[in-house]
Amino acid sequence: MTAAPETWRHIAHTSLDSTNAALKRMIAAGPDGKGALQEGLVVTAEQQTAGRGRQGRSWASPTGNLYASFLLKAPADVTTAPEIGFVAAVSVIDAFSAPGVRLRCKWPNDILAHGAKVCGILPELIDGWIVLGIGVNLRPIGIVGDYPITSLAEQGIVHTPDAALAAVGTTLSRRLTQWRAEGFAPIAAAWSAVGPSADESLSVRLPGATVVAGKFAGLDAGGALLLDTIQGMRRILAGDVLFGPALSPTGAG
Numbered sequence: 449m450t451a452a453p454e455t456w457r458h459i460a461h462t463s464l465d466s467t468n469a470a471l472k473r474m475i476a477a478g479p480d481g482k483g484a485l486q487e488g489l490v491v492t493a494e495q496q497t498a499g500r501g502r503q504g505r506s507w508a509s510p511t512g513n514l515y516a517s518f519l520l521k522a523p524a525d526v527t528t529a530p531e532i533g534f535v536a537a538v539s540v541i542d543a544f545s546a547p548g549v550r551l552r553c554k555w556p557n558d559i560l561a562h563g564a565k566v567c568g569i570l571p572e573l574i575d576g577w578i579v580l581g582i583g584v585n586l587r588p589i590g591i592v593g594d595y596p597i598t599s600l601a602e603q604g605i606v607h608t609p610d611a612a613l614a615a616v617g618t619t620l621s622r623r624l625t626q627w628r629a630e631g632f633a634p635i636a637a638a639w640s641a642v643g644p645s646a647d648e649s650l651s652v653r654l655p656g657a658t659v660v661a662g663k664f665a666g667l668d669a670g671g672a673l674l675l676d677t678i679q680g681m682r683r684i685l686a687g688d689v690l691f692g693p694a695l696s697p698t699g700a701g
Contacts, residue, residue, distance in 0.1 A: 456488035464493040467517035468581040489519040514584040514612040531632045533557040536569045538638045542619035549603045553643045561603045564596035652687040
């Protein structure tokens with residue numbers, strides 16, 4: 449299995465608790481003299497026994513799908529580190545877009561295919577590094593969650609984990625170069641082209657379980673979600689955009 453580009457170093461496992469956790473253990477252990485802690489290190493697993501999503505949620509990880517974590521250098525200005533989630537999301541869209549398949553970005557870090565989740569992205573900042581976890585459902589996982597779940601195969605897109613890793617690695621490398629050279633603006637523009645429509649109704653569950661509803665008003669310069677609510681414009685830094693039609697807010701937040 450190649451991680452693409454060829455200069456990246458790939459460590460493959462049959463089973464791990466999670467690829468992000470494994471890469472974080474390598475960071476904690478420090479350099480091993482073999483170039484282990486260089487950007488482009490990629491850890492994959494055929495299955496995960498304790499896969500995680502955002503806010504500690506479990507991520508179902510049966511065999512046949514892509515579970516990969518990429519080691520990237522954190523930017524000198526760590527306040528821009530959250531932008532990497534958007535870089536990754538656009539990279540996944542680049543890798544798997546196909547005629548007749550509607551792949552969309554769901555703020556902040558999910559990819560949807562015809563309204564159902566097909567990919568989750570988990571960036572974590574640690575000790576000057578970004579551990580970027582990307583999980584893609586390549587085949588049906590046979591699990592019903594509390595939100596719609598699908599796979600690329602169910603959308604007519606067939607990839608082996610090897611091919612999927614190579615595709616994501618190639619597009620991620622390209623988008624990282626663009627981000628570092630040109631800043632967040634072109635990434636935000638690419639994300640917005642496949643994100644919510646202007647004025648689309650959204651409901652967002654904020655930390656603490658408050659739900660706020662409004663119209664999508666774009667991203668700000670740092671990737672925060674802008675929501676036009678009945679109380680006025682809201683800038684949302686953390687939360688979950690809910691699936692389905694907009695809900696009535698449970699509080700002004």
